[in-house]
Amino acid sequence: MVHPYLARRAGREPETYFDPRLEPVLGRTLGVPLFQEQMLKIAMIMADFTGNEAEELRRALSFHRSEERMQKVSVKLRAAMERKGVAPDKIDKIIQSISSFALYGFPESHAISFAILAYGSAYLKVHRAPEFYVSLLNNQTMGFYTPATIVKDAQRHGLKIKPVCVLRSDWRCTVVDDNTVRLGFCVVNGLRQEHAEELVRHRHHRKFESLEDFERRVPLSKEELRTLAELGALNCFAEHRRAAMWDVEETVHDDLLGSARFPRAAFGILPNERSVRQDAEYSTQDACAPLAPMTLPERVRADYETMNLTTGPHPMKLLREQLPNIWRAMDLSRAPHGATVQISGNVICRQRPGTAKGFVFISLEDETGVSNAIVEPDLFERFRLLITEEAFLLIEGEVQNSDGVVLIKTRDIRPLIHEALVGSESHDFR
Numbered sequence: 001m002v003h004p005y006l007a008r009r010a011g012r013e014p015e016t017y018f019d020p021r022l023e024p025v026l027g028r029t030l031g032v033p034l035f036q037e038q039m040l041k042i043a044m045i046m047a048d049f050t051g052n053e054a055e056e057l058r059r060a061l062s063f064h065r066s067e068e069r070m071q072k073v074s075v076k077l078r079a080a081m082e083r084k085g086v087a088p089d090k091i092d093k094i095i096q097s098i099s100s101f102a103l104y105g106f107p108e109s110h111a112i113s114f115a116i117l118a119y120g121s122a123y124l125k126v127h128r129a130p131e132f133y134v135s136l137l138n139n140q141t142m143g144f145y146t147p148a149t150i151v152k153d154a155q156r157h158g159l160k161i162k163p164v165c166v167l168r169s170d171w172r173c174t175v176v177d178d179n180t181v182r183l184g185f186c187v188v189n190g191l192r193q194e195h196a197e198e199l200v201r202h203r204h205h206r207k208f209e210s211l212e213d214f215e216r217r218v219p220l221s222k223e224e225l226r227t228l229a230e231l232g233a234l235n236c237f238a239e240h241r242r243a244a245m246w247d248v249e250e251t252v253h254d255d256l257l258g259s260a261r262f263p264r265a266a267f268g269i270l271p272n273e274r275s276v277r278q279d280a281e282y283s284t285q286d287a288c289a290p291l292a293p294m295t296l297p298e299r300v301r302a303d304y305e306t307m308n309l310t311t312g313p314h315p316m317k318l319l320r321e322q323l324p325n326i327w328r329a330m331d332l333s334r335a336p337h338g339a340t341v342q343i344s345g346n347v348i349c350r351q352r353p354g355t356a357k358g359f360v361f362i363s364l365e366d367e368t369g370v371s372n373a374i375v376e377p378d379l380f381e382r383f384r385l386l387i388t389e390e391a392f393l394l395i396e397g398e399v400q401n402s403d404g405v406v407l408i409k410t411r412d413i414r415p416l417i418h419e420a421l422v423g424s425e426s427h428d429f430r
Helices: 004-010 022-030 036-046 051-060 069-081 088-104 107-125 129-138 147-156 194-207 211-216 222-231 239-251 296-307 315-322 328-334 379-380 384-391
Strands: 160-162 176-177 180-182 341-349 360-366 369-375 392-402 405-416
Touching: 022 036, 036 051, 036 088, 036 107, 036 379, 069 088, 088 176, 107 129, 129 147, 129 180, 129 328, 147 160, 147 369, 211 239, 222 239, 222 296, 239 341, 296 315, 315 341, 328 341, 328 360, 328 369, 328 405, 341 369, 360 392, 369 392, 379 384, 384 405
Parallel strands: 160 180, 369 405
Antiparallel strands: 176 180, 341 360, 341 392, 360 369, 392 405
16 A cells, blocks of 8 residues: 555555545545554544444454455444445445555554654764764674675765774774774674673783784683784784784794794894784785785785675676676666666575565665666576576576565576675565
8 A cells, every 4th residue: 555655655656535425534645545443444434433342353363364264344333334335345345445445454553663663763864974884894694785785885885894803992992083983893803792792801901912912811712813914904914914814823822833933034024124914904905924925806805704884895796897797786777667677786684574475676776876676476486596596696687666665577597707706694484
């Protein structure tokens, strides 16, 4: 019933009513019954339902919906309207609207609650963006989107997302200034909270002078140290990630190999030349180090493997030159209705609502935003394994553009060659 309301609000359909007597009930929703309370009033006006009978209808429309109960109430409602002399065509329309409502409808109080949350969230996102995104990141697992998608959305809206750093991060993500957020240790896979909080306490007491000082004062496990080195959180003590990983492994194997560390001066690196480099990791070249620095794709992959997100470029950005004919998400609003296009991206959502008659909805994220595709039941069965298993997809289909909302009606699906890049997790069939 929401689609007719939106069409009337946009002026594409005229405002009509089942019966003139219902205008006071349906006037503010342009003649379309949207709320449970309206359905009960329709039954009381058009069928002379008593309070008890209206309560029976309310229960049929409640959260625990029963098709049998709904059918029983519909028969009673039809008979009552026939006795009252309501025209057959009006009866059919009213019964149809109530039956449709039973699948999706809810009380107006619920709608108001959702609206307050939606408007409040939108206001915070526009006017207090750092606090908005930090709150989302600090309250995972929750909501619909993963931290990876939240981080990319924040970056697309102009926020700077600083990476995890042992000299700067707290356990939780924090607001640095009106345009900047610092990721916290909470996003790191396998790092225990008590260890991270101990790290922060030691840092507040006295700044870490070197990796050796850090390892001596903070009781981290070998795997936690390796993870921090791989994601770049120890770059403040080394020239790049692999240099930090090298140093960590030297410490890990110290008992077996003695103190046979390679002196940093042997590589042309003096202690007073160390600097905090990781904030600019994705925009600067790494200096001389024992091991070759990670390439950009390797750093992105390491980010996803250690945090399930990246502050660097979106994986699709790294593939864009290979995909000259693929539409970016941000450009789809300009695609003509009915045109055939190809879209691609990291799958961030696979949904098959129980009320969608077997249709599947897929959301693909690229470096510019999110595009959405709908897959018919028979096509889903044909590509079931591909849809459910592949992290990156290429979808060809027809543009469905309604009021600026673009949906791709899928015709063909293929895996996207992504050179072993790791994408974010997806929200699947929930």
